[in-house]
Each structure stands twice: as C-alpha cells, then as structure tokens.
Amino acid sequence: MAHEAVNVRQLTAWTLGHTRNTEAAPVALRSRWTAEADPGVRAELLIALGRVDLSGAAVETRALLGAATPAPLRLAALLVALAAGEPWTDTHHGAALGLLPAREITVDRYSMHYREPLLAIVDSLLRRDTKADREAAFALLDAALRDGRPEVRAEALSAADHACHLSRSAPQRLVPAIAPLAADYPAxxxxxxxxxxxxxxxxxxxxxxxxxxxxxxxxxxxxxxxxxxxxxxxxxxxxxxxxxxALDAAGGFQAPAFPFDPALLAAVRARLAADGLGNNETTNLVHLLRQWGPQAAAALPELHAALPRFQYAANAISAVAAAGPPSDPEAGAER
Structure with missing residues (x-):
C-alpha cells in the first residue's frame, strides 16, 4: 500500500476491495486514505472501501463532489454514492456534468466504469427503479446530449441507447434532445x-x-x-x-409492412424493369410488392419478367394475384 509505484498502490487497493474482508481491509484502506496524495490512487481506495464498508465510504463522498476535487476521485465519489443509495441531488448532477467527457478518466479499470462512466451512472440511477431517479438519469442525459462538444454528445448517445434499452419511458423523454443530432450516424x-x-x-x-x-x-x-x-x-x-x-429499410425481410402508395408502386415498377439490378435490390423491390399483395396488381408484368432470373418473384406473384381479378381493367388484361 505504500509502494513508490502508483500502479502498484492502485492494484493493491483494488485487490483489498475484492477480498470482501469487512474487518482488516477497511482498516488498511482507511490508513492509506489519510496518507495518499495521488488522485488516481485515492479514487481506487474509495471504490475499494465502498466494497468492504459501503456506508462509511458514502460518508466520505459528500465532501468530494466539488469542482476542486480531481476528476478520477470525483467520479469514484459519484459511483460510491450511487451504490450506497445516496439521494441524487443537484450537486451530484453538476458533478457528473462537470466530468464530461469522461471516457478518459480511469476509475475501477476492471469494470464497466472504466470505459463508459456516464453510462455507468445512468445505469445505476435507472436500476434504482424510482420515478425520481429515472428523471435524474434523463435530465443528466438531456443536458449531455445538448452539449456543444461532439465527444460529450458521443458519450451521451451511447448512454441514451442503454437507457432506452432499460426504460420504456426513456424514448419520450430523450428524443427531443436526440432529434437535432439526426445528421450524426450514431444518433x-x-x-x-x-x-x-x-x-x-x-x-x-x-x-x-x-x-x-x-x-x-x-x-x-x-x-x-x-x-x-x-x-x-x-x-x-x-x-x-x-x-x-432506405429501400432496404422499407423492403427488407426484417422490415415491418411498408405503406402502399401509387406513386411508390410506379417507381418500384420502373426500377424493377431497369437493366443491371443486383440481387439485393431486386429482393427488396419484389418483397415490397409481395407485402402490398393485390394492391400491387399493376406490377404483375414486371414480376413475370423477373421470374426467369429471380425465382423469389413467384412468391410475390402468388401474393399479388391472391385476391382474384383486379378492379383495374388494364391490370387485369396484363394478368
């Protein structure tokens, strides 16, 4: 614990925390806590103390949330406070936002906190499963998504994706902040x-x-x-x-049924009749027609023309022709 190398002290703190020893380990960690000056080691000490004496570690966090606290130690304080069930306050909210971008902050390097600190905070809040904590998570994400720095928005989008996976109420709350970022691929x-x-x-x-x-x-x-x-x-x-x-999204096999529209039907027919279509595009066009069934009866000539080289067209022909003669005389003649 008193080794001259920072990495050794960090790893020793991490190891003591994982012993789950609630008698000797807290004594050793607290002894070093009073002597340690390096912020990274102090962060590891606090995380480790949280594993063997959570309530005691939570008390320490209350003085560590200000802007003067080094980032790794402030992040550790937030994570310990969350683990201890401490109420999430405006002070915690401000401390979390002040850490962003946080992906370069090293705390508890063998856990999810190491790579995705914001996601870890949001995850902890949502898993508390209270209305107040859900709103706290969403407010934090909303502020991060609206940040002017691309690297902060990137972290926020990753955490927002996770939030939408965990909470049914997340999309409604977060989409207004995500929508202006629609030009970015992750958004x-x-x-x-x-x-x-x-x-x-x-x-x-x-x-x-x-x-x-x-x-x-x-x-x-x-x-x-x-x-x-x-x-x-x-x-x-x-x-x-x-x-x-867009065609793949509308006509792919995993896509839900796409709305029928006469202008789109005309465009599909024209495209299906073009030379040099690849298999993927042909599949999507044909699958759209299959989805539309008898509404796409006017496209039967194009489907018949595609059949010799693309046998899947037979399925679409069956679906389109399933309802008997169409009301359109021209389409009926083509059929």
Whole structure:
C-alpha cells in the first residue's frame, strides 16, 4: 500500500476491495486514505472501501463532489454514492456534468466504469427503479446530449441507447434532445432503433432526407422509414434509384409492412424493369410488392419478367394475384 509505484498502490487497493474482508481491509484502506496524495490512487481506495464498508465510504463522498476535487476521485465519489443509495441531488448532477467527457478518466479499470462512466451512472440511477431517479438519469442525459462538444454528445448517445434499452419511458423523454443530432450516424442509428417511438424526430429526418448529398439523404431516409413510414413514402418514391439503404429499410425481410402508395408502386415498377439490378435490390423491390399483395396488381408484368432470373418473384406473384381479378381493367388484361 505504500509502494513508490502508483500502479502498484492502485492494484493493491483494488485487490483489498475484492477480498470482501469487512474487518482488516477497511482498516488498511482507511490508513492509506489519510496518507495518499495521488488522485488516481485515492479514487481506487474509495471504490475499494465502498466494497468492504459501503456506508462509511458514502460518508466520505459528500465532501468530494466539488469542482476542486480531481476528476478520477470525483467520479469514484459519484459511483460510491450511487451504490450506497445516496439521494441524487443537484450537486451530484453538476458533478457528473462537470466530468464530461469522461471516457478518459480511469476509475475501477476492471469494470464497466472504466470505459463508459456516464453510462455507468445512468445505469445505476435507472436500476434504482424510482420515478425520481429515472428523471435524474434523463435530465443528466438531456443536458449531455445538448452539449456543444461532439465527444460529450458521443458519450451521451451511447448512454441514451442503454437507457432506452432499460426504460420504456426513456424514448419520450430523450428524443427531443436526440432529434437535432439526426445528421450524426450514431444518433440516426438510435432513432432507427426506437422506430415510431422517435416520431418527434421525423421533421428533422425528412429535412435531411431532402438534402442533395445522396449518402446523408439515404441514411436519413432509411431512419425515417423506421420512424415515420408515411412521411418517408413520397421521398422514397421520388428518389428510389438513389436510396438503397432506405429501400432496404422499407423492403427488407426484417422490415415491418411498408405503406402502399401509387406513386411508390410506379417507381418500384420502373426500377424493377431497369437493366443491371443486383440481387439485393431486386429482393427488396419484389418483397415490397409481395407485402402490398393485390394492391400491387399493376406490377404483375414486371414480376413475370423477373421470374426467369429471380425465382423469389413467384412468391410475390402468388401474393399479388391472391385476391382474384383486379378492379383495374388494364391490370387485369396484363394478368
């Protein structure tokens, strides 16, 4: 515990904490706590003390939340306070925000806290499973998501993803802060995961989907397909050839049924008749027609033409022709 090398002292503290010895270990840790000057070692001492004397360690945390406390020690104090069930206050909220970005802060390096401190804090708050602690987690994430620094927003998006996995109320609370970040790939990916629960982000996604940059527009439209399918329909119909990701989101086998629209049907027919289509695109186009069933009867000629080289078209033909003769005389003649 008194070794000259910082790493040795840190590892010794970590080891003592994991002995779970509630008699000798706290005495040794407290003895070193009064003598130790290095912030990183003090952080490890506090975490270790929290494992063998949680209530005693929690008392120590109350004086360690100010901005003057070195970041590793302040983070350790937050984690111990959470573990001890200490009420989350404005002081804790401010201390957590003051640590961001926190991925470079080394505390308890063999746990999830090492790589994702903000996620660990949010996880602890949500697992308390009280309304007040859920709101505390969401308020912390909301503030971090609105931070002007990209590295802070990146940490917040990772933690927000985790929060949405743990809490059904998280999307409604967090989507307003995530929506303005829709141009960033991690944010758009998270919005896509949330699907209709992220409908509030639809205007921002639609604006991005109308941009001249095909890659950005395609990514945004692919997410809009998942979040607000009806709003995605006209944009997909207009630019179907240049929106492969959006088409995959709408017509992929894992996708929910996509809304029928006459303009989109016309675009699908035109695209299916084009030369040089790859298997993936053909699959998505054909699967869309299969989803629409008899509403897509006008596309039977294109499906028949695709059948010799793409046998899956037979399934779509069966689905489209399932309801008997269509009401459209032209489509009926083609059939």
């Amino acid at each position: 758009s990916t998270l919005l896509g995961k949330l699907g209709p629960a992220a409908a509030e982000a639809a205007p921002a996604l639609a604006e991005l989907a109308a941009q001249p940059d095909d890659e950005t527009a395609d990514q945004a439209l692919a997410v809009l397909v998942q979040v607000a399918p009806r709003q995605a329909v006209p944009l997909l119909a207009r630019d179907l050839e240049r929106r492969p990701r």
